[in-house]
Amino acid sequence: MFQHILLPTDGSDASLAAARSCMRFAAQIGARVTAVHVVPPLHLFTYEPVVTEQVHETYRRNRDARAQEFLVPIAQMAQEASVACNIMLAEADEPYEAIIRTARDQMCDLIVMASHGRKGVRAMLIGSQTQRVLTHSTIPVLVCR
Template structure:
């Protein structure tokens, strides 16, 4: 049915569980997956402690390393299940828009993601990225709880 699944991930437990289920589903459908992690660009004024403590150059290095580590979890799961997997890091403040843009740009026919990732103040400030994807997507969205 679906041939190319986009897997947005933030590295949270719920996102990892969604990834595992989506990769197994991709195996059953003989689909490929693209994992995406969206990293906010450096800002001088921010609520994120990793930006407050770092220089822009150090933040870029550290955030890339974190993103690659998060994406390697998806890549490893795909390898174990025999699923073709690409991964992409995007720098943007607009997470849900980046997810939708990636789905369109990469010709994905399904977006599979967790119902929630961030919690606490970060979720309060940013709102639900999953809800925004559901609201605006032209591509079918499968939400894992």
């Protein structure tokens, strides 16, 4: 059975619902969970290196604080469910790539993700990271709606 679950989160209500389902499932099967939040890297071009360093540092602080807002509640859910859980931040231009890479690097044997249920034009414009993970991952993916 599954021993290590990757749980990506974007902080949405759908992600929190998936996290609750994931924790119940992990508790039932005795699996541990790694929760990950993916953020885009900062791409900044300037001729002033000092400005770049300051902007990057501010970006890192804000990024880390926001990630903690999303990840700490998941760690608390895990603790309440008596599930071993670690939290991490990943950086990538394409979140689905970071999710798959993190699952592989952390030796996860299942990815549990939320589906936002977007359809039609909205799905085409915004895209679906869940769909991309489903398409590209060799690791099983459980989608929570």
